[in-house]
Amino acid sequence: MKIPxxxxxxxxxxxxxxxxxxxxxxxxxxxxxxxRYKTILLAEPSPQAKPAGELAFAQKVRIEQxxxxxxxxxxDSADGxxxxxxxxxxxxxxxxxxxxxxxxxxxxxxxxxxxxxxxAADDYSQRRxxxxxxxxxxxxxxxxxxxAPEEVEAFMQEHKKxxxx
Amino acid sequence: xxxxxxxxxxxxxxxxxxxxxxxxxxxxxALGNNSDRITKGIDTAKDIGKxxxxxxxxxxxxxxxxxxxxxxxxxxxxxxxVRDEEIMRRVNLVGRSLAAFSDRPDLTWRFAVLNSDTLNGxxxxxxxxxxxxxxxDLVSSDDALAGVLAHEIAHITEKHALNIVAKGDALxxxxxxxxxxxxxxxxxxxxxxxxxxxxxxxxxxLFETGYPPKTEFSADHLAHDLARVTGYAPGGxxxxxxxxxxxxxxxxxxFSTHPxxxxxxxxxxxxxxxxxxx
Numbered sequence: 001m002k003i004p005x006x007x008x009x010x011x012x013x014x015x016x017x018x019x020x021x022x023x024x025x026x027x028x029x030x031x032x033x034x035x036r037y038k039t040i041l042l043a044e045p046s047p048q049a050k051p052a053g054e055l056a057f058a059q060k061v062r063i064e065q066x067x068x069x070x071x072x073x074x075x076d077s078a079d080g081x082x083x084x085x086x087x088x089x090x091x092x093x094x095x096x097x098x099x100x101x102x103x104x105x106x107x108x109x110x111x112x113x114x115x116x117x118x119x120a121a122d123d124y125s126q127r128r129x130x131x132x133x134x135x136x137x138x139x140x141x142x143x144x145x146x147x148a149p150e151e152v153e154a155f156m157q158e159h160k161k162x163x164x165x
Numbered sequence: 166x167x168x169x170x171x172x173x174x175x176x177x178x179x180x181x182x183x184x185x186x187x188x189x190x191x192x193x194x195a196l197g198n199n200s201d202r203i204t205k206g207i208d209t210a211k212d213i214g215k216x217x218x219x220x221x222x223x224x225x226x227x228x229x230x231x232x233x234x235x236x237x238x239x240x241x242x243x244x245x246x247v248r249d250e251e252i253m254r255r256v257n258l259v260g261r262s263l264a265a266f267s268d269r270p271d272l273t274w275r276f277a278v279l280n281s282d283t284l285n286g287x288x289x290x291x292x293x294x295x296x297x298x299x300x301x302d303l304v305s306s307d308d309a310l311a312g313v314l315a316h317e318i319a320h321i322t323e324k325h326a327l328n329i330v331a332k333g334d335a336l337x338x339x340x341x342x343x344x345x346x347x348x349x350x351x352x353x354x355x356x357x358x359x360x361x362x363x364x365x366x367x368x369x370x371l372f373e374t375g376y377p378p379k380t381e382f383s384a385d386h387l388a389h390d391l392a393r394v395t396g397y398a399p400g401g402x403x404x405x406x407x408x409x410x411x412x413x414x415x416x417x418x419x420f421s422t423h424p425x426x427x428x429x430x431x432x433x434x435x436x437x438x439x440x441x442x443x
Contacts, residue, residue: 037271069394085266085394092268115273118226120338120360121233123345127357133241137233140246143253144275152265155258159307161396162266 026063026071032087034059034075039087041080045070047163053078058092069165083163116141223327223335225291230338231330232291234364235371239287239295242372244280247298252278259307260294260314266395268322276314284409284419287371288317290327299418304405308439311395312402315388323387325380326367334363375422382424382432389433397440404438406430 026032034055042049045067055061055075065072069084117125117137125134156162223231240246253276260276272292279287282299289295294317296304304310320326327335341356370376376384385402393399409419410426419426 035268035270083266086270088268090268115229118230118233118338119342120230121237123341123357124234124361124364125237127361128237128241130237130241132245133237136240136246136248137236139248140253140275140277143250144257144273144277147254147257147261152258152261156262156265159262159396161262165396 026066026084026087026089028063028066030063032061032063032071032073032089033091034061034086035088035092036086039082041073041075041078041082043080045072045081047083047157049081052080060091061087069163085162223330223332227335227338228327229291230360231327231335231364231367232289232293234338234360235289235326235367236293236295238364238368239289239293239371240279242368243283243285243287243295243297247278247280247301249278252301256296256301256310256314259310260318263311263315263391263395263397264292264318267318267391272321274318282418283421284414285421285423286313286317288320288326289367290321290324292321294318294321303408306401306439308392308398308401309405310401311392311397312388312400312405315391315397316384316402318391319384319387320376320380323380323383325376325384326370329366329370330363331366334359334366337363371422373422375424378424378428382429385429385433389436398437399434400436400438403430403433403435406433407438 034057037057039055039059040051041053041055043052044050055078059075059077061073061075063071063073064079070081071084071087072081073079073087117134122134125131157164256276256278261274264270264272264274269292274292274294276294278301279295279297281297283297284300284303286294286296286300294314296313296317300313301310304313337356337359341353341360344353344356375381388402389399392401398404406426406429410430423429
């Protein structure tokens with residue numbers, strides 16, 4: 001049986017859709033979505049520029065202008081410049097789970113980075129005799145929590161990554 | 166109090182009825198006049214009500230429980246962690262600079278090196294990324310390290326592992342804690358078995374079968390794009406894969422759960438493996 005061309009190409013189309021987010025080719029007149037709990041828009045296309053407003057998670061914005069890695073966007077509540085890596089081509093989904101707390105809100109607090117193992121995983125380590133692994137994982141959580149967001153920002157600035165390119 | 170009584174209470178509460186609307190003294194008599202068990206039952210019912218709200222998908226709490234448990238299995242299988250603060254700092258700074266521009270920038274991202282001389286990388290839901298010491302020693306430049314970490318980041322942002330886990334298996338993580346408090350050992354055992362089954366599905370994929378090739382190719386492309394937008398050389402990952410292919414190392418020691426290196430290299434653009442800055 002001969003498979004129609006459209007059907008044969010469908011897997012390739014799906015792969016393309018799945019792989020276009022971080023490398024999205026944003027163009028003026030197009031649309032994009034915020035993907036952070038809070039996205040700061042700037043007055044100029046520079047990380048040193050003053051804040052011009054902020055947008056909440058999964059907000060649709062119109063791309064007004066593209067200048068290198070920077071996009072001038074307008075949303076319902078604010079407009080300004082944003083680094084292209086801070087937006088997504090597809091609208092992100094926000095999950096809510098057992099405790100009813102949205103993922104973003106539960107992970108953006110200062111204590112989230114240093115959260116201990118979940119009780120379910122702690123029980124799991126006992127059932128599976130993974131005591132040494134649990135000690136290692138607790139050490140990893142502590143070490144990772146000790147690296148402050150400001151240090152990551154300073155690293156990016158020094159090595160010209162993200163907005164600092 | 167029986168499990169059935171707990172479930173009746175849960176249904177009543179999740180239907181929106183306030184506990185205060187009940188005649189608690191009557192309820193106490195009806196349930197055997199055991200105030201401790203009633204209190205426990207009301208707590209349990211409230212919690213089950215919360216679980217019911219999350220049935221629409223695997224939420225953040227379930228993802229953390231599954232992710233923590235999968236991370237334990239990875240660490241347990243690959244010789245524990247390399248407890249070196251300098252290495253930890255490097256992989257976390259490079260990793261978090263990438264993750265900041267991924268499709269899940271607000272996850273709690275954590276990176277570490279496994280004490281194994283094999284050459285492989287792993288990820289677990291909720292933001293855990295691991296590479297082996299053998300692979301870490303090979304990736305001398307930040308561009309190469311970024312390529313490898315970005316591939317694992319892509320597995321997490323695309324929820325490749327979570328897609329293997331059934332919703333019921335993930336919810337069992339939360340439900341088991343609720344049932345544990347209720348003291349119903351049979352129900353607890355059932356929930357734990359279901360949770361372990363969910364974790365087992367992920368670890369079987371990670372350690373034995375691997376993800377389907379098209380999933381790995383998709384993660385490679387996302388890694389390439391993420392490295393480029395963050396400012397790392399987009400050819401960093403391809404450079405590592407090419408170096409491994411040319412090294413003559415036994416195939417069973419190199420990305421043994423991934424598609425053949427030549428297939429991955431062929432699908433990635435031939436671009437510079439290092440940035441001018443390095």
